[in-house]
Amino acid sequence: MSEAVTHAEHHTSTGVDNRMLMMWIFLASECLFFGSLISTYLIYQGESLVGPLPGELLNIPITSASTFVLLMSSVTMVLAVYGAQHKEFLMMKLNLLATIILGTIFLGFQVVEFTEFVHHGLLLSTNQFGSSFYLLTGLHGTHVGIGVIYLISLLIGSSRRNGLGKDAGLNLEIAGLYWHFVDIVWIVIFTIIYLIPS
């Protein structure tokens, strides 16, 4: 009976593991979430009646550096997944650690940027640019923060005697999906907010 129940838990008519399917459905819903926020930013673009305005504040070179950091964290994440799937656990742990560090550096860039903007007088309630910018990039940063905590929990879990168990590859792959999604959202945000002139 127990064996039958266990088997039933994993069998799916789609041939895809339920946990993997859940993550992809979640990411599809996240597309709608960020799509709405990006739409709001674009609708408000050029509508601010008082400054500071994007052209006065946005620092493209610095943000390019943080974009590079997040891009590299995707590379280390996929290498961590590769390590877990091929039972190269040292490779997995080192790359997981590198991803956590790179994600934290990205958050550091964001904290510095927000602090600088506040010093220049841009608050959430200052103008439409402030409200839509902080909402969009802040919620993206929150996603990065949650991702860092998620990866730290996996790194701690992998240090236990049994590691991440027999599903280590799958667990890492699901975490990797979340992390890469955060990266692709930033690819879009970077182009729309920073590179395209307002």
Added chain:
Amino acid sequence: MSTEAQTTESHGSPLTPRDYIKIGLILTVITIVELIASYVELGALLIPILLFLSLVKFVAVVALFMHLKYEARILTQMFVMGAVLATCILIGLLYLFRNDPTDALGGVDPASGGHAARIWIGHYLHI
């Protein structure tokens, strides 16, 4: 399908660590090109070029790093559906506000051109 078979299926990517690093380098080069393009005077071509390069990076990460290229088709359908709906929301909202005669967003003089977003999205989508 057994758990073992499912696990094997999710390992379907033939890419090696060297491939992943190469892809990372290519994405970095694209980012540098985007950065250079944003400083060069490209006129009306700038936005399509930047959106295209952004799309290339987006697809590369989803297909190769997220292994969607090697996964079951239902996952691709699932994700594409979300991405397409998000794009529809974006276009729909911009269209809605572009055609708002009251300009309820904040008294911008219509003669000044109104929303920058309306201008560039509207220009390229002819809406």
